[in-house]
Amino acid sequence: MIMSIARRTFLKATFAASSTVALGALPIAAMADWPKAAFEAKTVSDALKVLYSSLDVTNSPDIKLEAPDVAENGAVVPVTVSTQLADVETITIIAEKNAVPLIGQFKLTKNSVAYVSTRIKMAETSHVVAVVKAGGKLYSTKKSVTVTAGGCGG
Amino acid sequence: MPDNSTIRIKAKKKSDFIEVKALITHPMENGLRKDQETGNLAPAHFIEEIECQLNGQVVMTAVWGGGISKNPYLAFQIKGGKVGDVVALKWTDNQGKTDEVTASVK
Known part of the structure; x- marks a missing residue:
């Protein structure tokens, strides 16, 4: 009662x-134009829906996603995304099992090389997903990262 | 670059691109972390937007959440460019704070 x-x-x-x-x-x-709803999304597909109004994502071997196999500190996991795909508009980084899966979205221009490198928080072992929008289409690749100590309740 | 800037940036001319590396001093609190002493949630305080310009023209922007690590590291590349070009980097956080810095390409 x-x-x-x-x-x-x-x-x-x-x-x-x-x-x-x-x-x-x-x-x-x-x-x-900070996409509040995308950062409130609890799942990868919800975040993608907000960001791209589409879930039509093709797995692509042309995206290079570099992240450690094992991260001893989930608070600082280095992630680098690059691709040879032409006409790249955005690169989005997602940690599948974080409370807030969407880490960030990088908007490129014709003057950018399709390359970004940063450090992310991971709450637990999960896939890191890179989604690239190129020539109006969505491509993605993912990599499993084992987290031995979670980062910041993220 | 002034010592009190929150941004440390290096822009280097490579073969056919400029490599920009930046380190920003920022707590990047996602609002989900418990304060060790009080047990209360630490209020969200993170960079939401990043903008990079080359010679006054926007070349890259980003939207971030609290999932970027504390004291963010960011590296990216700009096509072409030459030594002496000016790279500017600016951030804005969810509390409306902002900082920016410029560096000449070496």
Whole structure:
């Protein structure tokens, strides 16, 4: 009984808080093009739907995804994505089992080489997925990374 | 580059591209991590947007979440370019803070 009351109060408080946040964030969200919904997505496919309005992704051997087989520290996992595919528009990096799977999206121009390298957080052992949009089509590749100590509840 | 900048950047001319490497000082809190002392969640504080320009023209932008590691490392490459070109890098975080730096290509 006590539990359920607490839960109700909690839910009410959560709804109140979320609507306040939504209203407060509106002007900022309208100015910037940070894809909030994609970073709130809990699954890889939900994130891709928001980012690309499509789930038509082809596995491609032409994407090179470099990441360690074993990451001793999940807080700092080096990831490098490069590709020989032509007309690359974006490179997206995803850690499949993170609470927030989407790590980031890099938007390239005709003056960029299709190459990005960064360090990501991984909560647990999972696939790292690289999605490349090239010539209007989506391609991806993935690599399994074993995490021996998770990073930052990410 | 001023010592108080949050960005350390190097831009080097390679065969047919410029290699840019940057290290940014930023907590990159994803809002899901518990503070060890208080047990409360550390508030989200992470870089949301990155913009890179070559001689004033945008060549790469990125949107990030809290899944990028603390004190982010970023390397990318720009086609063509020459020694003396100016590379600029700017970040904006979810709290509206921002910083930018320029470097000449060596």
